[in-house]
Amino acid sequence: MNKTVNINLANMLFHIDENAFQKLQRYLEAIKRSFSGTRGSDEIIADIEARIAELFYEKVESQRQVITMKEVDEVISIMGQPEDYHIDEEIFEDAPPAGQPASRPRVKKLYRDMDNKFIGGVCAGLEHYLGLDALWIRLIFLFLAIFGSGFGLIAYIILWILVPEAATTAQKLDMTGEPVNISNIERKVKEGIDDVADKVRSVDYEKVGSRVKQTGKSFFDTLGDIILFLFKVFGKFIGIVLILVGAATLLGLFIGLFTVGIMDAIHIPGIDLMGLITDVPVWLASLLMFFAVGIPFFFLMYLGLKILVTNLKSIGNIAKFSLLGLWLISIITLSVLGIRQASAHAFTGSVSETHALAPVDSLRIQFRDAESSDLPSAWVGGVEVRYDEGDNARLYFDDILLDIQMADDSVASLRIRKDADGRSFADARETAAAIDYAFAFSGSTLQLDEHFTTHAENKVRDQEIRLTLYVPEGTVLSFNPGAGDHLSRRIRNDRDLNRKRLANYTWKMDGEGRLECLDCPEDLPGETGNGHIIINEDGVDIDLKDDTDALRVKIDEEGVRVKAGRDDH
Structure with missing residues (x-):
């Protein structure tokens, strides 16, 4: 049984075996003695402890795991012994000293290089990671920003948010792929000290002294401070806006996900009807949309928090x-699903059937509604869904149009064309063939259903019915009042009436394939015969009328005059 102790190494708490702790303590004391009197010794030792803590953190599997002698020995073998890594005070070599085996090449880690940054250090960090000059990387981002619809700017901002900066000496070594051991930590710290010393030696002390002697700031210094203050205030304002926009969007997406996606996942009645339009489950589409839209707005909110809170803790690279x-x-999944859904309407297929009717001199055309039922029904996408006693769903459509043309012989006939969309012509025709439509012919009455149906498994695929009634010359036609909603605009008649008004009168098929009105008033206006357009030296005079409204537009040297009113007819 071994005693364990708790240690705080670089602000990280570890449980360590007592024997391993004593060895680690002796190792750190030896390092401190080795660097005693060396420039930057405190920073070197702090970076070494931080690197040791990082290695311990990588090796433990849980916070309760105890560090044993094995882990300490592995860390010491990575970091090396102090006497093996002593570097001359003035001369630094990248290669290890004689007698020290060369370290294995390390995998570079992506960091933002803040020492050589131009804006955020992204391109300088990519230079170390990719081995490509930062100038070319900046030019690539600039090219994509200008000619790539702003993609370069978006990519740069995302990398700026996600990629951490190389703040510690260990991170700077990881960025360049150098081994993080005692030798390299000491060298990097001393290089930093020398850089500072060079800057200090290059300072014009006389110039600095003259500035110190000045009793106050100049006008331009004050102006610069004011401008800097305004920029800071503007930045805080931008941060608040980003937080509000991001939080509001995330809240709206969460509510939408809960009310639509979750309701579908737990099978709340009514939500499952959306599956009749799309092949994608509603809950999956809602979840993917939540991530696709919500994650960018989350980072916008996080960026706003970073602007407002200086010491905001990072969410971590893993997150x-x-x-x-x-x-x-x-994004990729939504694109694939969107293409798949669009392909469901890529082709339109048709199936047709023609039914001969008995010879008649007159024909009464009636459109009959579907039988009413007390069973539950619902609407989705303009289509009615009805359930039978076995809870089997059927779709009811009302997209039916009837065209009337002259027959080639003396027998009337009805042509029924069923149309539907599909992923292929065969799939579309199969969906169209699954449509059920009924009609009845008795005596001189043709009864046509106002609806057609199909099983719910065929889904909503823009199904429609196009009827063509072929009648011989001289056949008299009449309609029930509701037939006007289903008559085609292609029906020719001698009064130029629209389809709704056409159903109010009795007609006869003439020899030119046109309907001749038998009971229309003599002064009955048509849709095109009672309006006029006059263009002359006085300007443009437009008078358009139909059966309910009158509109008169006149354009001349006095301007534009519009007069609207009710027509006497």
Whole structure:
């Protein structure tokens, strides 16, 4: 049984075996003695402890796991012994000292290089990661921003948000792919110290001294401070806007996900009807839409928080890249599902059938409604869904149009054409063939259903019925009052009446394939014969009329005059 102790290493808590703790303590004391009196020794030791803590964190599987002598030995083998890595005070070599085996090449990690940044350090970090000069990377982003519909700017902002900056010495070494050991940490710290020293030596002390002696700021210094203050206020305002927009969008998406997607997932009645239009489950489409739209707005809100809160804790690289991956998966999946749904209407197929009617001198055309039922029904996409006693759903459509043409012989006939969409011509024709439509002919009356039906499994695929009635010359036709809603605009008649007014009178098929009105008033106006357009030296005079409204438009040197009113007819 071994005693364990708790240690705080680089602000990280670890449980460590007592023997392993004593060895680690001796190792750190040896490092401190090795760097005693060295420039930047405190920073070097702090970076070494941070690297050791990082290695311990990678090796433990849970917070309760105890670090043993094995983990300590592995960390020491990675970091190296102090006496093996002592570097001369003035001369630094990238290669390890003689006698020290070369470290294995490390995989580079992507960081933002803040030491060589131009804006956010993204391109400078990609230079280390890709081995491509930062100038070319900046030119690529600029090209994509200008000629790629802003993609370069969006990509740069996303990388700016997701990629962390190389703040510590260990992160800077990871960025360049160098081993994070004692030798390299010491070298990087001393290089930083030398850079600062060079900057200090290059300062014009006389110039600085003269500025110190000044009693106050100049006008331009004050103006610069004011402008800087205004920029900070504007930045805070932008941060607030980003937070409000992101939070409001996420709240709306969450409510939409709950009310639509979750309701479909738990089979709340009525929501499942959306599946009659699309092949994609509603809950899946809602979830993908939530991720596709919500993740970018989450990062907008997070960016606003970063602007407002200086020391806001990062959500971590794992969370950032996980959200990015989830967003890409959602976008790709939605695109595939969208293409699949569009392909369901890519082709239109038709099936036709012709039924001969008995020879008659007159024909009464009636449109009859579907039989009423006390069984439950609902509407989706303009289509009625009815359930039978076995809870089997059927779709009821009313997209039916009737055209009337002259027959080639003395026998009347009815042609029924069924149309539907599908992923192929064969699929469309199969869906069209599944349509059920009924009519009845008795004596001199032709009864046509106002609705046609199909099973719910055929879904809504723009199904429609087009009827063509062929009647011999001289046949007298009459309609029931509701027939006007289903008559085609292609029906020719000698009064130029529209389809709704046409159903109010009795007609006879003449020898030219046109209907001749038998009981229309002599002064009955048509749709085109009572209006006029006059263009002369006085301007443009337009007078348009129909059966209910009158509109008169006159354009001349006095301007435009519009007069609307009720027609006397």
